[in-house]
Amino acid sequence: MKTRLVLTTAILAVTALPAFAEGVLNIYNFGLYTPPDLIEKFEKTYDVKVTLTEYDSNETAxxxxxxxxxxxxxxxxSASVVPIFxxxxxxxxxxxxxxxxxxxxxxxxIDVYWDSGRHYTVPYAWGATGVMVNKDYYKGEINTLKLFFEPPEELNGKIxxxxxxxxxxxxxxxYVGSEPCTTDKVKLKEVRDLLVAAKPSWASIDYPSFEKFINEDLQGSIFWNGxxxxxRSENSGFTFAFPKEGYLKWQDNVGILADAKNVENAKLFLNFLMDPENAAMISNYTRYGNAILGSAPFVDPEMVTAPELQLPPENEAKSFLQVTCPPEAQELYSRIWTDVTK
Known part of the structure; x- marks a missing residue:
């Protein structure tokens, strides 16, 4: 999921986006990422029946x-895969x-690397990837990726x-002192060996239900700030941290599939998401930022001071806007991931 940071002044004619439509719209989105009230509002506004199907990763989609x-x-x-799409x-x-x-x-x-000028996508949500640990269970330092790549005994089988x-x-x-999208095979082998050695200490490679954390079946994960x-709102022991070794920033985006059958309804939905009140509904549900001007008055005030959403300025040099890796790097990544997941 990831940040996701030539304005066109043309405005679509009112007749091209009718006030009311009918029929269906089939949405394919990450799990636990679509506000039910947003869908209900869209359905009532346009008399369109929405079907939602969820996936666990960009690769699955x-x-x-x-x-x-x-x-x-x-x-x-996510922004890093929009160019691939x-x-x-x-x-x-x-x-x-x-x-x-x-x-x-x-x-x-608007003028973003993955869709310059926004010809294909609209912004959905943006945030950061770091680490989340139950501090009531684990008392050690948490702002480090060592928790997952060289896990302490207390977290063995719990992350x-x-x-x-x-x-x-x-x-x-x-963690190994390199940077994303490298093709340095020495560093990538180090990463491969690190991950393969760490895997037996992991409970899962999964997008688990939130209940597994809330009920403390799992005590930590590489996770997303929102x-x-x-x-945390359900179990105050869980704390999010921006790892000192580095963290990722990202944005997720909404697009219409090339073989979509309900194109006009899909266009209505894209336009609907760029309304400030609707963008705020996404933020209030997902707890991520949005990219829509005028949405702030409708966003839950708790988000303004939430520690998970305060990107640390002192660690800005350690943040990385996730990008699309070149094919050579992506192929090396795929080989590593095959070894890790087999």
């Missing part, structure tokens, strides 16, 4: 979509930059690593 026949209209890829011809060039509500997109989120190849390998590269805030 790409594989499912490439296989064909899934019938999805909307997908929510575009290159593979999986996204429609739907020109959200010409939609009525595009005027609400903050300027810094999770998400099934996100790039996230895990990028953070392992931080999701960590949601878990």
């Amino acid at each position: 790409i594989a499912k979509i490439e296989a064909g026949g899934a019938g999805f209209d909307i997908v929510v890829p 575009i290159e593979k011809g999986l996204l429609m060039k739907s020109e959200p930059n010409q939609m009525e509500n595009f005027k609400n997109v903050a300027p810094e989120w 999770n690593v998400p099934p996100y190849m790039n996230d895990v390998i990028d953070m392992a590269l931080f 999701a960590a805030m949601r878990i």
Whole structure:
């Protein structure tokens, strides 16, 4: 999931985005990431029945979509994989930059590397990937990736690593003193050996239900700051930290699939997401930032001071905006991940 930081002034004609539609819309999104009240509002506003299907990783989504026949209209890829979706011809060039509500997109989120000028996608949510640990259970230092790559005995069998190849390998590269997307085979072998040695100490490579943390079946995970805030609200022992070795910033985006059957409803949905009140609904549910001007008055005030959402300025040099790795690096990543997950 990841940050995800030429404005077009054209405004889509009112007739191109009708006030009411009918039919269906099929959304494919990360798990626990779609506000039910947002969907209910969209359905009532446009008389469109929404079906939501969830996935656990970008890799799962790409594989499912490439296989064909899934019938999805909307997908929510992370910034680092949007160029892959575009290159593979999986996204429609739907020109959200010409939609009525595009005027609400903050300027810094328009000319982005993964979709310059926003011809394919609109912003959904942005955040950071770090570590989350139950401080009531583990009393040691938590702002380090050592918890997962060289786990202490107390956390043996109690921690999770998400099934996100790039996230895990990028953070392992931080840990060994390198940087994401490297093709340095010496460093990548070090990462491979590190992860393979650490795996027996992990309880799972999964996107587990929040209840597994809340109920303390799991005591920690490489995790996302907004999701960590949601878990803390149910179990105050869980604390999120930005690892001293480095952390990832990201943005997730919403696009229309090239083979979408309900294109007009999908365009309505993209425009709907760029409304400030609707963007705030996403933030209030996911606990992540959004990229829509005017949404702040509708966002839960608790988010303004939440520790999980305060990116540490003293650690800014250790943050990395997750990008699309070149093919050579991606191939090396895939080989490592195969060894780790087999």
